[in-house]
Amino acid sequence: MISTNIEEAARLLMEGEVLAIPTETVYGLAGNAFSELAVRKIFSVKQRPHFNPLIVHIASADELPCIASDIPDKAKKLAGAFWPGPLTLVLPKSATIPDLVTGGKPTVAVRVPNHPMTLALLRSIPFPLAAPSANPFGSLSPTRASHVEAGLGEQVPMVLDGGPCEKGIESTIVGFVYGEPVVYRLGSISLEDLNKVVGDVSVYTRDQQTPPAPGMLDKHYAPKTRLILTGRISEEMQKHDPEKTVALVLQKRDDLPAGTVQMQLSETANLNEAASRLYDCLHQLDNEGWGLIIAERMPDEGLGRSINDRLERAARHD
Numbered sequence: 001m002i003s004t005n006i007e008e009a010a011r012l013l014m015e016g017e018v019l020a021i022p023t024e025t026v027y028g029l030a031g032n033a034f035s036e037l038a039v040r041k042i043f044s045v046k047q048r049p050h051f052n053p054l055i056v057h058i059a060s061a062d063e064l065p066c067i068a069s070d071i072p073d074k075a076k077k078l079a080g081a082f083w084p085g086p087l088t089l090v091l092p093k094s095a096t097i098p099d100l101v102t103g104g105k106p107t108v109a110v111r112v113p114n115h116p117m118t119l120a121l122l123r124s125i126p127f128p129l130a131a132p133s134a135n136p137f138g139s140l141s142p143t144r145a146s147h148v149e150a151g152l153g154e155q156v157p158m159v160l161d162g163g164p165c166e167k168g169i170e171s172t173i174v175g176f177v178y179g180e181p182v183v184y185r186l187g188s189i190s191l192e193d194l195n196k197v198v199g200d201v202s203v204y205t206r207d208q209q210t211p212p213a214p215g216m217l218d219k220h221y222a223p224k225t226r227l228i229l230t231g232r233i234s235e236e237m238q239k240h241d242p243e244k245t246v247a248l249v250l251q252k253r254d255d256l257p258a259g260t261v262q263m264q265l266s267e268t269a270n271l272n273e274a275a276s277r278l279y280d281c282l283h284q285l286d287n288e289g290w291g292l293i294i295a296e297r298m299p300d301e302g303l304g305r306s307i308n309d310r311l312e313r314a315a316r317h318d
């Protein structure tokens with residue numbers, strides 16, 4: 001049931017239920033982070049493997065000492081600059097966080113989401129909320145209440161409707177190695193913006209041996225429709241049936257084969273707007289029943305990097 005009733009959402013959470021909540025990034029599937037039963041429910045509704053840990057959502061940075069046992073200076077700086085907002089910090093966990101939340105890891109992922117309804121909800125309950133994105137495991141993240149309803153349907157008693165998500169792409173996840181920040185997942189905060197606060201940050205790359213964020217290696221963030229990511233979209237378009245193929249482009253192009261249907265992410269080639277519309281456009285193309293999506297690679301700067309990261313994963317069909 002789609003609803004805007006925050007008191008009812010709080011009541012359901014107090015009873016140990018899990019439900020969908022809006023954030024500025026994507027909708028989350030939330031439950032009491034201190035309750036093993038609620039956390040188990042999250043994993044089972046999402047059909048997510050237990051080794052893939054969840055993000056803990058808190059109402060304010062003041063609660064951080066209850067969640068994390070050690071907070072490096074640069075983590076404090078980042079929290080000060082970006083919370084509430086789309087930054088997730090991975091820190092040594094405190095004993096109060098169940099192992100189930102962290103997939104048995106000694107660290108916990110935590111953030112203060114920037115959505116007025118969810119902040120009000122968090123302030124009205126005496127526990128933090130564990131919440132992965134509110135989509136079935138491996139599929140596209142939801143950026144509207146209707147996406148959650150279509151993906152999880154009757155499995156949740158309530159989808160708290162906070163409108164379309166402002167950022168539209170998941171939080172940027174930052175861990176620490178000897179106090180120095182490492183980006184585990186590109187997201188709604190750009191590397192350039194992190195640099196301004198803490199200087200150079202390194203980015204975890206896929207060729208490294210052990211993925212710090214277990215969800216990072218497999219195919220994720222994928223539409224149902226097959227997707228190809230390319231830097232040469234007009235050449236690629238010519239290889240496929242124009243009736244069944246749609247082009248996903250940053251801005252409308254005039255060099256594509258005549259009659260090509262184009263979905264543009266931003267009229268003004270603005271990468272922030274493009275990021276905010278990415279999943280919504282992919283949900284829409286899935287619903288339209290195309291045989292193939294050919295997506296244009298974005299410029300490798302700002303949120304263009306985060307969009308490319310998601311499109312690369314969506315294009316992996318293994």
Ligand code: TXA
Pocket residue numbers: 023025026027028029052053054055086088090102105107108109113131132133134169170171172173184185212213214215216
């Ligand atoms: O924007 C977001 O981050 C959204 C909203 C709902 O907050 N949440 C989200 O959650 O994207 P999820 O579960 O779809 O992705 C969380 C990622 C996973 O890749 C997981 O592996 C990583 O965070 N993660 C969680 N705990 C971790 C930890 N202790 N160490 C490393 N990675 C962790």
Ligand code: MG
Pocket residue numbers: 132133141
């Ligand atoms: Mg997810």
